[in-house]
Amino acid sequence: MAEHEEYAGQTLRTRDHDRIRAWAEQRGAKPATVAGTDFDNELGVLRLDFPGYHGSTLTEVSWEDWLRTFDERDLEFIYQEHTEDGRQSNFFKVIQSGG
16 A cells, blocks of 8 residues: 555555654644553553544553554554545554554
């Protein structure tokens, strides 16, 4: 998959820390983990906390810790820049890397 949008609604993927952080910050999102999923002093499930969508299950963490965990778990960031109709998209997921 591409790392640069060629058309609105395209799904992209990256492991680049700067790209992930810039994408999140453009949307006002903060690095977070799902409360109660941590184990042995390690972060739990990685998420992003968007303004107005904060759930009681998310705990904000530092970018340093979030990205370190992202790398340690060999994860990929799947995301969209824009929806098919051209609006800014908040769609993302964090998945196990395919290789």
